[in-house]
Every structure is written in structure tokens, then in C-alpha cells.
Amino acid sequence: MQVPARFAYERADSVPHALQLLERYGPEARVVAGGHSLIPMMKLRLAQPEALIDINGLTELGQITVEGEELVIGALVRHAELLAHTIATDLFPIFRDAERVIADPIVRNRGTVGGSLCQADPSEDLSAVFSALRATAVIQAGGAPSRKVPIRAFHHGPYETAVEPGELLVQLRVPIRTGTGSAYEKVERRVGDWPVAAAGAVLRVVDGVIEQAGIGLTAVGAEHFCSPEAERYLEGRQPGEEAFAQAGRIAAEHCEPHADQRGPADYKRHLAAELTRRALAAAAERI
16 A cells, blocks of 8 residues: 655644745645645655645635636635636636536545646646636745736746745636637546646637637647747737637647657647637637
């Protein structure tokens, strides 16, 4: 039977308390909420934190609200809560599309939005979603003002993020704009699996012209989970199948997929193009 290495355990009762505990235990401490990624890694001893800081009691991080022209999603919001939140999914149907195909109900009931982003798995669905939405991550440190990091600068690489030791991701802020549609398309080997490839799209159309495009990609080696080259191609053009197909081809050209048990690289590159095209078309229909 696989068991983790020994570790200390503390339960935080507030954000300041969690930050105090992180400072006390130092850089080898890890935060845990749902634990669906961290605990299996600990059992395999791929992760060996000296202390776990349990933040499940931090109810202030479990809220979804609208503040001015932003949708604010707490880092402790569960996948199932985001899926069930009609204000969030009506504003951004991409959340509904993605959350319905993340893992299974057991994982969605306990796994958190913040945990998914901070795990920084190269095949993470929500990383592509928030990248397409051009969200901002809010990070808190003890005794210092919170800092905001564009989500496209949040992931530094596989399993590496902008959250430094002693810091805590507290919320995601998504800009709300009129004339916007969004969608997410995913291919998986079986229901609830990690994607073979997936693409998210966000379009804002003003006077019949694409004013801003957001394209999120995961599992295909897209830097920062996005395709700025395809986005720039679309902006200023009229939405349509030809433009969307070309954007998909551009997105695929700038990916660096790797062959693995889920498929060869050329197949993943093909999926990047096709799923981008489909997501863009679905987003346009929803405007």
C-alpha cells in the first residue's frame, strides 16, 4: 500500500491564519482543499510537503459575486458550485461547457477552482478557460497588499505558478463585456478523463466585427494556455467559418504537442485546429 511521507497538519480558520501558518512552516508547506491532485502525488511520494495547511474552513474564499464589471470567483469555489451558479454560467457559458466534462461528480464536488489552477497541470481544463477569458488572479501574502497577476502570466511552466512560498491564491476576476459569447470543446478518451486536446473561445463582436478574441488551449503545448497569434488574426475581422478555420490552423501551428498514451503529436495538432474552430463557431452563435 502506498502511503505519504510524514507531515504536519494544520487547519486554518481565516485567510490571515492560513498565511501565518504558511510563514511558520516555510516553503515546504502546501495548501490543501479538495486534494484530488496533491494527495495522490503524496501517496506516490512525488510530492513530500513537510506540512499541509487545510483551508476548507475559509468560507470567504468560497463565494461567487459580481463586482462592477467583473465576475469574482473565490479560489475555494468547488467545481460543482461553479457549474451550478447560473449567473456565472449565463455570463460565460464556457464555464458550463468545461465543468461538465471535468472528471466526475465526486471530484467536482470537492475539487476547487484555485486548486486546479495552482496545480498547473499542462492538461488542466480551467487553465485554458481562464486564459481565454483573460482573467486576473489575485494573490495574497501575509502582511502585504494583495497583488494581481494576469492569468496569462500566472503559469510559469508545468506545475509552476506565480504563487510564491507564503502566498495564497484568493480569487479570480473575469471582466464582463457586452456582446460576448464563449464556448469550450474537448476530446477525451473516456468520460471524465484528462483531455487529449481541448480549446476554449471567447469572442466580443461590436458592429459585426470581432473586437476581441480569446483562445485557450490545453494538452497541446500552448504557451500560457493561449494562442495570441490566432487571436490577433481574428481581431478586426467579421466572424465566420472561414475566419474561424484559419484561426484554428494558426493556433495549431503555434502549439508544441507531445506524443503520449493519449495520442501522437500530429493528431493532437489536428485536434487543436478543429476544436478551436468549433469553439469559435459555438461562441459566435451565443453572442
